[in-house]
Amino acid sequence: MPRSQAETANSFHDFEPDDQDFLSAILKGLSQPQKFIASKFFYDEAGSQLFEAICQLEEYYPTRTELGILERHKGEMAALAGSQCHLVEFGSGSSIKVRILMDALDKPLVYVPIDISRDHLALSAADFARRFPAVTVAAICADYTSDFELPPITDGQYVGFYPGSTIGNFTPEDATGFLRRVKNKLNGGGFLIGVDLVKETAILNAAYDDKKGVTADFNKNLLHRCNRKLAANFDLTQFDHRAFFNETESRIEMHLVSTCRQDVTISGRCFSFEAGESIHTENSYKYTIGGFQELALNSGFTPVKVWTDADQLFSVHYLAAD
Numbered sequence: 001m002p003r004s005q006a007e008t009a010n011s012f013h014d015f016e017p018d019d020q021d022f023l024s025a026i027l028k029g030l031s032q033p034q035k036f037i038a039s040k041f042f043y044d045e046a047g048s049q050l051f052e053a054i055c056q057l058e059e060y061y062p063t064r065t066e067l068g069i070l071e072r073h074k075g076e077m078a079a080l081a082g083s084q085c086h087l088v089e090f091g092s093g094s095s096i097k098v099r100i101l102m103d104a105l106d107k108p109l110v111y112v113p114i115d116i117s118r119d120h121l122a123l124s125a126a127d128f129a130r131r132f133p134a135v136t137v138a139a140i141c142a143d144y145t146s147d148f149e150l151p152p153i154t155d156g157q158y159v160g161f162y163p164g165s166t167i168g169n170f171t172p173e174d175a176t177g178f179l180r181r182v183k184n185k186l187n188g189g190g191f192l193i194g195v196d197l198v199k200e201t202a203i204l205n206a207a208y209d210d211k212k213g214v215t216a217d218f219n220k221n222l223l224h225r226c227n228r229k230l231a232a233n234f235d236l237t238q239f240d241h242r243a244f245f246n247e248t249e250s251r252i253e254m255h256l257v258s259t260c261r262q263d264v265t266i267s268g269r270c271f272s273f274e275a276g277e278s279i280h281t282e283n284s285y286k287y288t289i290g291g292f293q294e295l296a297l298n299s300g301f302t303p304v305k306v307w308t309d310a311d312q313l314f315s316v317h318y319l320a321a322d
């Protein structure tokens with residue numbers, strides 16, 4: 001199919017959260033005793049590009065490990081997904097991992113990438129449509145924790161795809177709520193989900209605090225975004241990136257730590273920071289295989305199959321939504 005036809009096969013459904021949502025979340029999060037900003041706000045176009053750069057880092061084992069698992073077991077995964085599936089990817093980013101699956105799936109009909117980062121999604125969806133002209137692309141820009149509809153289907157089944165261990169950004173309680181809603185949306189299909197595993201603390205800490213400082217830039221982009229979009233005056237030189245594995249909670253925590261006592265104004269509201277006080281910007285929970293299967297069961301899914309790498313760094317689970 002020529003390029004223009006592939007592009008017209010695309011549809012783009014735009015439910016991008018507006019700046020007012022962003023502002024409300026920031027004002028609320030920075031008013032808590034432990035200042036907090038949800039990690040979904042990392043992802044504007046600059047944040048999405050910085051995340052792609054993180055994926056290339058030597059220390060960031062999750063991307064290459066998950067790609068290896070997908071490549072090795074794509075045949076088995078495709079057999080479980082079945083013929084003529086409607087593949088729905090949550091947090092699709094650059095839509096790179098999905099290419100491996102697409103090559104293995106039997107006559108996939110529709111690809112539905114869902115992402116909060118609008119411009120990045122538009123580019124990735126158009127690129128995907130050029131690579132897979134036989135597949136209809138129905139992109140959805142939305143916060144997938146909010147209510148949105150999937151395109152209706154007449155043939156085949158929905159199969160969800162949620163790579164990158166993005167599920168780890170939810171607390172286990174919120175992950176259960178999210179998975180329950182996903183299960184209802186998939187309406188009897190399957191769900192392929194990448195989940196990072198508990199491992200040696202030094203490997204985890206390095207993955208979120210790389211030597212080149214790319215993860216630090218990714219973290220600080222959040223403050224840049226507040227300055228650009230919310231008339232804030234964060235001085236980025238007065239915040240440090242901090243990432244560490246919290247063993248009690250089994251999660252990596254990322255923070256932005258104020259290096260001095262300072263006041264910051266955001267859309268006319270003033271927030272004070274003590275020296276050493278932090279904004280908690282990300283959690284990335286790490287699971288055991290059994291621990292994640294239990295969470296999936298509690299969410300109404302049936303664990304069917306799990307694949308890992310030789311070093312047991314990462315896992316990919318196929319869950320049935322029946």
Ligand SMILES: C[S@@+](CC[C@H](N)C(=O)[O-])C[C@H]1O[C@@H](n2cnc3c(N)ncnc32)[C@H](O)[C@@H]1O
Pocket residue numbers: 039040043048051055063090091092093094097114115116117142143144145162163164165166
């Ligand atoms: C950790 S990255 C993973 C990207 C890609 N799936 C991968 O495996 O490399 C998380 C992705 O999910 C998107 N995302 C995060 N929170 C989201 C939300 N609440 N709703 C929609 N997309 C979200 C981000 O924009 C980003 O593309």
